[in-house]
Amino acid sequence: MLSYIIRRVLMAIPLLLGITIVSFAIMKLAPGDPASLMMDPTISPEDKARFMERYGLNDPVHIQYLKWLGAMLQGDFGTSLIRKGVPVMEMIMNRMPNTILLMVVSTLLALLISIPFGIISATRPYSKLDYTVTVTSFLGVATPNFFLGLILIMVFAVQNNWFPTGGVATLNAPFSLWDRIHHLIMPAFVLAAADMAGLTRYTRSSMMEVIKQDYMRTARAKGFKENKVIYKHGLRNGLIPVITIFGLMIPSFIGGAVIVEKIFTWPGIGLLFVDSAFQRDYPVLMGLTVISAVFVVIGNLIADILYAIFDPRIEY
Amino acid sequence: MKLRKASWLLISLTLILSIFLTACTGNQADDPKETPGDDGKKEEEQATGPQQGGDLIIGSTGAPTVFNPLYSTDTSSSDIEGFIFDSLVSSDTEFNPTMSMAESIDISEDGLTFTAKLKQGIKWHDGEEFTADDVVFTFSIPKDPDYNGERGSAFEAMESVKKIDDYTVEFKLSKKDASFYPVSLSYYILPEHILKGVPVAELGEHEFNTKSPIGTGPFKFVEWKDGEYVKVEAFDDYFQGRPYLDTLTYKIVPDMDAMIAQIQAGDIHFAAGVPGTDIETVKSFPGVKVESGLGLSYTYLGYNQKNELFKDKKVRQAITHAIDREAIVSSVMNGDGKVAHVPESPLSFAYNEDVPKFEFDVEKAKSLLAEAGWKDSDGDGILDKDGKKFSFTVKTNQGNKVREDIVVVLQEQLKEVGIEAKPEIVEWSAFIEQISAPNWNYDALVLGWSLSTFPDQYDIFHTSQMEAGLNFVWYSNPEADKLMEEAKQILDQDEYKAAYADIYKMLAEDQPYTFLYYPNVHRVMPANLEGYVFHAKDDFYDISKWWLKQ
Numbered sequence: 018m019l020s021y022i023i024r025r026v027l028m029a030i031p032l033l034l035g036i037t038i039v040s041f042a043i044m045k046l047a048p049g050d051p052a053s054l055m056m057d058p059t060i061s062p063e064d065k066a067r068f069m070e071r072y073g074l075n076d077p078v079h080i081q082y083l084k085w086l087g088a089m090l091q092g093d094f095g096t097s098l099i100r101k102g103v104p105v106m107e108m109i110m111n112r113m114p115n116t117i118l119l120m121v122v123s124t125l126l127a128l129l130i131s132i133p134f135g136i137i138s139a140t141r142p143y144s145k146l147d148y149t150v151t152v153t154s155f156l157g158v159a160t161p162n163f164f165l166g167l168i169l170i171m172v173f174a175v176q177n178n179w180f181p182t183g184g185v186a187t188l189n190a191p192f193s194l195w196d197r198i199h200h201l202i203m204p205a206f207v208l209a210a211a212d213m214a215g216l217t218r219y220t221r222s223s224m225m226e227v228i229k230q231d232y233m234r235t236a237r238a239k240g241f242k243e244n245k246v247i248y249k250h251g252l253r254n255g256l257i258p259v260i261t262i263f264g265l266m267i268p269s270f271i272g273g274a275v276i277v278e279k280i281f282t283w284p285g286i287g288l289l290f291v292d293s294a295f296q297r298d299y300p301v302l303m304g305l306t307v308i309s310a311v312f313v314v315i316g317n318l319i320a321d322i323l324y325a326i327f328d329p330r331i332e333y
Numbered sequence: 334m335k336l337r338k339a340s341w342l343l344i345s346l347t348l349i350l351s352i353f354l355t356a357c358t359g360n361q362a363d364d365p366k367e368t369p370g371d372d373g374k375k376e377e378e379q380a381t382g383p384q385q386g387g388d389l390i391i392g393s394t395g396a397p398t399v400f401n402p403l404y405s406t407d408t409s410s411s412d413i414e415g416f417i418f419d420s421l422v423s424s425d426t427e428f429n430p431t432m433s434m435a436e437s438i439d440i441s442e443d444g445l446t447f448t449a450k451l452k453q454g455i456k457w458h459d460g461e462e463f464t465a466d467d468v469v470f471t472f473s474i475p476k477d478p479d480y481n482g483e484r485g486s487a488f489e490a491m492e493s494v495k496k497i498d499d500y501t502v503e504f505k506l507s508k509k510d511a512s513f514y515p516v517s518l519s520y521y522i523l524p525e526h527i528l529k530g531v532p533v534a535e536l537g538e539h540e541f542n543t544k545s546p547i548g549t550g551p552f553k554f555v556e557w558k559d560g561e562y563v564k565v566e567a568f569d570d571y572f573q574g575r576p577y578l579d580t581l582t583y584k585i586v587p588d589m590d591a592m593i594a595q596i597q598a599g600d601i602h603f604a605a606g607v608p609g610t611d612i613e614t615v616k617s618f619p620g621v622k623v624e625s626g627l628g629l630s631y632t633y634l635g636y637n638q639k640n641e642l643f644k645d646k647k648v649r650q651a652i653t654h655a656i657d658r659e660a661i662v663s664s665v666m667n668g669d670g671k672v673a674h675v676p677e678s679p680l681s682f683a684y685n686e687d688v689p690k691f692e693f694d695v696e697k698a699k700s701l702l703a704e705a706g707w708k709d710s711d712g713d714g715i716l717d718k719d720g721k722k723f724s725f726t727v728k729t730n731q732g733n734k735v736r737e738d739i740v741v742v743l744q745e746q747l748k749e750v751g752i753e754a755k756p757e758i759v760e761w762s763a764f765i766e767q768i769s770a771p772n773w774n775y776d777a778l779v780l781g782w783s784l785s786t787f788p789d790q791y792d793i794f795h796t797s798q799m800e801a802g803l804n805f806v807w808y809s810n811p812e813a814d815k816l817m818e819e820a821k822q823i824l825d826q827d828e829y830k831a832a833y834a835d836i837y838k839m840l841a842e843d844q845p846y847t848f849l850y851y852p853n854v855h856r857v858m859p860a861n862l863e864g865y866v867f868h869a870k871d872d873f874y875d876i877s878k879w880w881l882k883q
Contacts, residue, residue, distance in 0.1 A: 047763070048760075048762070048763035048766050048767060049760070049761075049762030049763040049764075049765065049766045050762070050766060053762060053765040053766045053769060054761075054762055054765065055406045055483060056765050056769070056803075057406060058782075058785070058792040058793060058803055059484075059486065059487055059516075059785070059792075060406060060483045060484070060486070061485065061486035061802075062770065062801040062802050062803075063485075063486070063801075064482075064483040064484070064485055064486060065483065066801075067481070067483075068483060071481060096538070099398050100398050100399065100543070101398065101399050101404060101537050101538050101542070102399075102537065102538025102539070102540075102542070102543070103543060108559065111559045111560075112559065112560060170594055171594070174594070174598055175594050175597050175598050178598065181598075181600065182591070182594050182595045182598045182600050183586070183591060183595065183600075184561065184584075184600075185561070188390060188562060188582050188584065188600075189388055189390075189564075189580070189582060279587045279588075280587075280591070282585075282586050282587055282591055282595075284558070284559065284560030284561050288560060288587065289560065291587070292396065292560075295760075295761070295762065296762075297762055
């Protein structure tokens with residue numbers, strides 16, 4: 018197992034390197050540069066040229082990349098071009114807790130709601146409850162999260178004032194746990210919604226497979242109670258494919274966070290990514306790319322490890 | 334069966350509980366929102382004068398970058414700098430320079446020496462006294478060879494700055510510069526006692542700029558939460574009297590839609606730059622009022638004069654004749670603006686109405702185009718000349734609904750005179766890179782200029798600014814060049830106005846741009862905000878005098 022993990026981590030290195038090369042190239046190929054954003058008659062062209070020169074933005078792309086890579090390998094992600102002098106890492110670390118909080122909560126929400134629903138619908142297929150869950154999850158899959166987010170803001174924040182329109186906490190108010198949770202509910206729900214639907218469907222079909230298995234019948238024949246049969250014998254096997262799917266969903270959490278953070282003014286790395294892209298803040302964009310790539314790799318690794326834990330047939 | 338019951342019970346309980354909890358907090362959250370000024374210090378008596386207290390939450394779609402006027406280049410940063418810092422001179426609602434931290438400013442006969450007398454007793458936020466040393470220190474920075482900010486050109490004419498005594502500073506200029514007084518002297522002053530030890534090369538990235546800016550302005554810096562807000566609080570010892578508002582919170586929102594939703598929900602109290610197309614919606618929100626006025630800017634259709642199509646002045650005039658600008662203002666903008674004829678706002682002292690005008694006249698446009706040799710020889714409805722069709726693209730930036738609509742309207746209107754104008758909408762940074770030096774990759778464009786309170790067209794229309802500067806339409810008129818150069822040396826406002834009257838006549842005649850319209854600006858604020866005075870350029874003009882009626 019340990020050697021498998023080490024092998025996977027080593028394999029991730031060329032992958033990450035490839036990601037940085039491609040991202041850097043795309044970023045530089047995109048038209049626009051940070052100096053052109055200073056279109057102000059009171060800033061002279063000479064001053065703009067000096068800005069480009071000072072940050073090495075006139076060098077050939079491969080030189081810029083190698084310089085960046087060299088510094089990055091020494092742990093230096095550079096400083097923001099827009100927020101002059103602020104280290105990229107500091108900016109990302111300021112935002113990271115917000116994104117992690119949002120991701121963890123929405124993940125838990127997705128799991129806590131979808132797995133029980135999936136099981137319930139699998140144990141009572143084609144019942145009213147099953148149909149309700151099915152229809153709801155299809156709606157969940159079909160609704161884009163920006164749309165769901167806007168609807169929720171309109172109904173629950175603007176019209177009814179039950180929830181805040183955005184942000185992580187009430188401005189000018191002392192810290193309170195409830196206030197933080199209150200702000201977290203809508204964005205976490207929206208981020209979870211699409212995945213909830215998928216997870217429910219996967220849990221349902223996987224559990225339905227499992228329920229038909231011989232060992233389930235054997236367990237029942239031995240006189241175990243139905244609950245014990247399903248949750249002890251069935252669930253462990255039924256969840257294996259769900260774990261795979263879940264692992265594959267982790268990258269989409271990061272992607273989804275970009276949109277959800279923007280809609281809910283949630284100051285996480287997703288929002289930072291969008292802003293930096295519009296401002297052509299290259300060092301910040303690269304820092305974020307590396308970090309999200311690492312996240313994705315780790316996410317997949319965790320999924321594989323969980324796989325091994327849940328499925329005794331799998332050995333590495 | 335048991336499981337089913339238990340799970341239903343659990344689900345319904347959760348739902349009931351969450352509705353109950355949210356309903357409770359929903360009510361609590363309501364109170365402060367509806368009366369943004371209510372901070373418990375409600376005065377019982379029916380006060381008629383200004384009342385102290387209150388927090389104002391200001392919404393902004395841009396995030397600040399750095400709080401140091403010599404290094405910042407974005408509007409959000411300068412908004413906040415305006416709260417924290419102060420300058421020697423500022424400007425009133427008619428853009429006349431007024432004394433701020435300066436007591437008086439004397440100009441020598443030759444116009445090359447400016448002597449500033451400073452007001453006494455002004456305090457920095459940390460209690461130190463403001464003196465001539467601070468002024469000398471601040472103005473020396475952009476002249477330092479190690480200075481690496483982008484504001485150098487504002488101080489080009491300044492040769493030296495020296496302290497005469499604690500409250501007198503003398504500026505020497507190497508050449509006459511009409512903008513020195515209204516522009517250069519309006520830069521915010523930095524504290525010498527804090528920053529004197531910092532090498533100039535490191536000043537732009539010093540933590541003073543982001544973590545602990547200290548100024549002499551009406552508000553003290555409290556906190557900057559990246560991506561969330563910047564908070565400032567009233568400075569008790571402000572030399573023009575403590576501001577009435579206790580705190581300002583400058584809240585950052587991702588876009589205008591979020592801003593409008595937050596205004597409606599009461600999460601934002603004040604917002605500038607709300608588009609005219611949304612203003613009717615905003616006016617219907619409770620507890621909100623909107624103040625509008627002509628902004629200090631104009632929007633234009635610019636022609637790339639490197640392109641053969643637009644080299645002839647007659648062609649440019651013909652296109653202006655073919656465009657119904659009144660219709661654009663009334664239909665695309667719901668009447669929220671005014672048709673423009675010159676690159677200067679009617680609000681400016683230098684504005685000149687008396688210029689050649691090219692009103693909407695399709696026949697005139699057609700005959701001018703015919704004079705220029707354009708006719709429809711193959712009968713396809715599009716003019717041609719020497720086998721080349723009169724067809725071009727009009728670029729504009731994405732995200733500005735009015736401009737996006739205008740390029741489509743232009744396509745329709747120009748079709749009437751046999752010109753094909755194809756709209757193209759490009760993301761902002763890419764757009765700027767494409768249109769400006771050294772690419773000039775466009776035929777025509779729709780864009781706007783925000784104007785300085787001090788009129789100067791040199792950077793935009795002078796021949797010398799074609800290669801690298803902002804004259805990206807490649808307009809060149811030696812006569813206008815000469816006048817613009819001469820105007821730079823004129824210190825008297827009336828003479829300056831006369832010189833610019835001639836410049837505007839020439840620019841209007843040549844039509845390097847079709848000047849489309851002057852837009853209005855709209856500011857949303859709490860219905861009980863008093864003391865607000867409209868200033869076309871400054872969203873937060875005299876903010877220390879604003880107060881909330883309780």
